[in-house]
Amino acid sequence: MSAQSMDQRDRPTGYLPEGADINRNIAARRLRGAIWQAIFVSSLIIGLLALATLIYTIVDDTFGYIAVQTKVDPEELTGGRPLEELSKEELIEILRANVPAGLFRRFDRDEPFSERSKESVLQLVEERVVGREVVAAYKLTESLLERERIEATVRERFPRAKLEFHSWINREFLTRPMSSVPLLAGVGNAILGSLWVIAITMLLAIPIGILGGVYLEEYASDTWYYRLIETNINNLAGVPSIIYGILGLAVFVRALEALTSGAMFGVTDSNGRTILSAGLTMALLVLPLMIINVREAIRAVPQSLRQASYGLGATKWQTVWHHVLPNALPGILTGTILSVSRAMGETAPLIVIGASTFVVFFPDSVFDKFTVIPIQIYNWTSQPGAQFRSIAAAAIIVLLVTLLALNATAILLRNRLRRNY
Amino acid sequence: MATAEFSSINASPSNGKYAVELKNTHIYYGAFRAVNNVNLQIERQRITAFIGPSGCGKSTVLRAINRMNDLIPGSRLEGQILFHGKNIYDPDVDPVEVRRRIGMVFQKPNPFPKSIYENIMFGPRINGWRGTKQQADELVERALRGAAIWDEVKDKLHQPGTALSGGQQQRLCIARALAVQPEVILMDEPCSALDPISTLKIEELMFELRQNYTIVIVTHNMQQAARVSDYTAFFLMNESRAGELIEYGPTTQIFQNPQDERTENYISGRFG
Numbered sequence: 001m002s003a004q005s006m007d008q009r010d011r012p013t014g015y016l017p018e019g020a021d022i023n024r025n026i027a028a029r030r031l032r033g034a035i036w037q038a039i040f041v042s043s044l045i046i047g048l049l050a051l052a053t054l055i056y057t058i059v060d061d062t063f064g065y066i067a068v069q070t071k072v073d074p075e076e077l078t079g080g081r082p083l084e085e086l087s088k089e090e091l092i093e094i095l096r097a098n099v100p101a102g103l104f105r106r107f108d109r110d111e112p113f114s115e116r117s118k119e120s121v122l123q124l125v126e127e128r129v130v131g132r133e134v135v136a137a138y139k140l141t142e143s144l145l146e147r148e149r150i151e152a153t154v155r156e157r158f159p160r161a162k163l164e165f166h167s168w169i170n171r172e173f174l175t176r177p178m179s180s181v182p183l184l185a186g187v188g189n190a191i192l193g194s195l196w197v198i199a200i201t202m203l204l205a206i207p208i209g210i211l212g213g214v215y216l217e218e219y220a221s222d223t224w225y226y227r228l229i230e231t232n233i234n235n236l237a238g239v240p241s242i243i244y245g246i247l248g249l250a251v252f253v254r255a256l257e258a259l260t261s262g263a264m265f266g267v268t269d270s271n272g273r274t275i276l277s278a279g280l281t282m283a284l285l286v287l288p289l290m291i292i293n294v295r296e297a298i299r300a301v302p303q304s305l306r307q308a309s310y311g312l313g314a315t316k317w318q319t320v321w322h323h324v325l326p327n328a329l330p331g332i333l334t335g336t337i338l339s340v341s342r343a344m345g346e347t348a349p350l351i352v353i354g355a356s357t358f359v360v361f362f363p364d365s366v367f368d369k370f371t372v373i374p375i376q377i378y379n380w381t382s383q384p385g386a387q388f389r390s391i392a393a394a395a396i397i398v399l400l401v402t403l404l405a406l407n408a409t410a411i412l413l414r415n416r417l418r419r420n421y
Numbered sequence: 422m423a424t425a426e427f428s429s430i431n432a433s434p435s436n437g438k439y440a441v442e443l444k445n446t447h448i449y450y451g452a453f454r455a456v457n458n459v460n461l462q463i464e465r466q467r468i469t470a471f472i473g474p475s476g477c478g479k480s481t482v483l484r485a486i487n488r489m490n491d492l493i494p495g496s497r498l499e500g501q502i503l504f505h506g507k508n509i510y511d512p513d514v515d516p517v518e519v520r521r522r523i524g525m526v527f528q529k530p531n532p533f534p535k536s537i538y539e540n541i542m543f544g545p546r547i548n549g550w551r552g553t554k555q556q557a558d559e560l561v562e563r564a565l566r567g568a569a570i571w572d573e574v575k576d577k578l579h580q581p582g583t584a585l586s587g588g589q590q591q592r593l594c595i596a597r598a599l600a601v602q603p604e605v606i607l608m609d610e611p612c613s614a615l616d617p618i619s620t621l622k623i624e625e626l627m628f629e630l631r632q633n634y635t636i637v638i639v640t641h642n643m644q645q646a647a648r649v650s651d652y653t654a655f656f657l658m659n660e661s662r663a664g665e666l667i668e669y670g671p672t673t674q675i676f677q678n679p680q681d682e683r684t685e686n687y688i689s690g691r692f693g
Contacts, residue, residue: 117483143495222494304531308594312601313521322543323533 058400061393062168064143067154068159069184071131072098083125088118091125098129127184134183135161137386169394177360178376182387185380187395189362193275193370194344194402196363197387200279201343205286206336212287213294213332218320237288245352248281253353262367273354276366281349286339293335297328330417337410341403347374373399440465440605440635441486441523445500448481448490455481457663461654462688468627468636470650470672471641474687478664479639483607486637487523488516504605517525522549524603528610532582532592532597537574540582540593542564544601554556560600568596569626588619592626599630606630608638612645625647642651647676655684 017025033389073085077094086094092113096104107113107124126132135158138150143165154163176186220226252260253272260277261270305412309319325332350372358379359371371379373395379393441463450455456478463469471479481490488509490496501508509519521544532540541561542550554558561578565571570592574585582593591611598606608627612620627636627649640646646653653675655668668675668684679685 103597302531303527304527305533307489307492307525307527308531308533308597309543310546311487311489311520311525312547312597313517314543314547315517318547327534362515 058393058396060140061390062397063140063148064166064390065138065147065163065387066166066387067136067158067161067163069133069135069158070385071133072129074130075378077129082412083122083130088121091118091121094129095121097127103128110199123184126368127181131293132182137166137390140320167296168390169397173391173394174398178361179360179373180356180358182391185391187373187376187398189359190371190373190376190395191398193359194364194372196275196366196370197278197282197350197372198340198343200276200366201282201286202336202340204283205290205339205343208283208296209287209290209334209336209339213291213298214320214325216291217295217298218316218324233288233291237292240348241346242348242352244281244285245349247284248277248349248353252277252280260367262365265367267365267367270367270369273356273369274367275363275370277353278350278355278370278372281353282343282346285346285349286343289342290335290339293338294328294332296333297331298324301327330414333413333417334410336414337406339408342404344372344406345374345399347372347378350375351378373402438465439463439623440504441513441637442487442503443482443500444503446482446485446502447499448478448485449495449497449499450493451495454661456485457659457661459666460665461666461669463635463637464652466631466633467651468631468638468649469652469654470646471637471639471654471656472646472687473664473667474640475641476662476664477658479654479656480609481664482656483609483637483639484525486607487525488518489520489525491516501616523602523605523607524598524605525652526591526594526598526600526606526608526611529614530587531592532585532590532593534583536579536580537565537585537593540580541600542596544597548601557616564596564600565593567599568592569588569622569629569631570596586624588615588620591615591619591623594629595623595626603609603634605635605637608636610639610641613641620645643676647672654680655681655687659684659689 077083077098078086078090083091095107110357111120113121136154142150151163155160160250173186174191175188176184177189179185216226216230220229257272258264260272260274260280261267262276263270263275305323305327306319309323314322356369357373359369363370377392377395377399380388380395439462443459443461443463446456446459446461447454453503458480461482471483473479483596484490485498486502490498498510502510504519504523507514509516510630533543542557543562545557545560550560562571562575565574570589571587574593582590585593591614595606595611612623617625618675624645627638630636631651638646639652650672652670653672654666655675656664657667659665668681670680674680675684676688
C-alpha cells in the first residue's frame, strides 16, 4: 500500500483510486458489468419469446375441435358396418348407386375400377358419397378453454354435425397427396418432392463444394484473381434466393429445356419445370454456402499437422488426403447439413422456376412436375378458410421437425467425429 | 544411409565431414530480407545449436535447411544450401525428397490425432514403404526404441498419440521422424513447451541420436545449448532487422572464449 502511494507521487500522470475511492470504483465497475449482463439476458429472453410465440401459433392451429357433417350417414349405406370392412366390389356398388352415371363412367375412364386398389375406391366413396365435410374448425386454445360454448354453437348452427377432436397432423396427412378438400389433403407428395430436389441438390453441391473448397484453401495461391473469386463466392452466398430462381428459369427451365424436361432421354409429356431444374437451381444456391463452410472447416485444421506431414516427406496431396480432409470432416459434414436445411426451406426460387402448387400425384422421376413442402405451405396459407390454415400449420410442423432432425444429426456427427489435437 | 537410390541428390566424396553447408544464404519473406548472408558448415554426427534472441532468424535458417520455408507464401532464398554437395534449392531437387532425408521436430509436439502405431507408420507408408505386418511392427518398435519411448508406450500402441504427456508426445514426434530414416534431424526449440524432467529426457536422447544422426537444434535456453551441443552458432538481428550469423564455433569456445563482443554480451546475459 505504502509502496503504491509512493509510486503515485512519483508519477504525475494518472493515478489509481485509494481508500473510499477504491470501493466506489469497484461498485461502479460491477454495476456496469451487471447492466451489460442484463442486456444480454434480455435479448436472449426476446429470442425465446419469439420462438415460443411461433410454436404456440403453429400448435394452436394444428390441433382442435372440428365439426364434421356428412351428406349421407355411412351406416345408412352399409347397414351398420364400417366402410373400411367392406370389400372392393361392395364399395364399387355403393359408388355406382350414389353418384350420377356419367361421373361413374368418368372415374372408370380415368382408371378402370378393375385396376384400382381398394383404398382408392374407398377414398372415392368417402369423397363423393359420404362427403365428410368440415363445417367449422376451432383452435386448440378455444377447444380446451371454451368447450361448452363451441358445443352450443355447433348444436345451434349445424344440428347434423358431429363435434370431434382432430389432429390435423396424422398419418394420412403425411402420406396423402394434395387435395382441394382440406380434410383429405396431405403433404405426401410434397415430402417426396422435397426429398427428390434435395437429393439432386446434394449430388451436385457436395462434391463440387468440397473439391472447390479444398482447391481454394490448399492449392490456390494468394493472387488477385483468386482473391476476386473468393470475394465473389462470399458475395454470392448473400445474393437473394429469388435471383437464383430467375437464373434457374433462364438457364435450366428455358435454355436447357431439352435436358431438364427429359426430351433428350425420350420423356415427352413434360416441360422444363421439373425436379431436375429445381435441384440444379438449388445446387447453385447452396454451392457458395457449401464452399465457405468447407473452407472454414479446412482452415480449422491446425497448421502444425500439415507441417508434421510435410516434415516427413509427404506430398501436398498426401497431406490433404491423410490429414487435412479427415480432420476437416466434422466441419464439412456440419456445413453440408446446414446447406441441406437451407435448400429444404427455400421457396422463392422454386416459385420462379415454376414448381406447381397443385400436384396430386407422386413424382417418380427427375423429369416430373413436383411440389415441395414450403410451397405447399405457401399455397395453403393463401387459401381462404380456417381449415387451410390448420393444414398449413401441420405442414409447418412437418418442415420444422425435418429441419430440426437434420440439425440434430449435424451436431451429433460433429461431436462424434471431433478430434483433439 | 543408402543414398544411391536417389536420383537428384547423390553422395559426393568431398563432403565427408559436413552434412549441410550454407553458402552466402539470404532468406526473404516477400521483399523483406529476414536472414542476411549466412555461411555455415554443419558437421556430420554432431549436435549444432543455434542460439540468439527472438527474431534473429535462427528458426528461419533451420527451416530453410529442409525447405519447410517453401510452405510460407512469398518466402525465397538466395545463395546455396548444400546437402551431399548438391544445392537443395536447385530446380531439379524435389523438396519432398529433401524433407524425407532431413527430418524435423517442431516446437509444439504435434502428433497426428491417430494411434501411436499409425503415427510412426505414416512416414514410411507415404514414402512408399512395402512390408509385412511383422516388418511394420519391427519398424515401429525400432523407431520408438530409438526415441527412448518404447518402454512407456509398448502396451498402448493403438491408443491415440495425443493422449500422451507433452514430453512423451515430443519423443513420439522424434520417433516418427526417425521412422523415415533421415540423415539430419532439425529440432526447432523442441523443449520449450516441456517441463525440466521431460527436457532432460530429450537431451539424453539427443546424445544417443548423435551417434547416427546429425542434429541441429534451435534453442532459447543457453544452458541447454552449452550442455548438449558440440557446435554453437550465435545469430543476431542487424540494423535493418535481418538476422545475421555473428559467431560460429565449438560450443566450449563460444561459451568460454567468445571472439565477438556481442556474443559475450549475450551469453553473459547482458541482453536478449
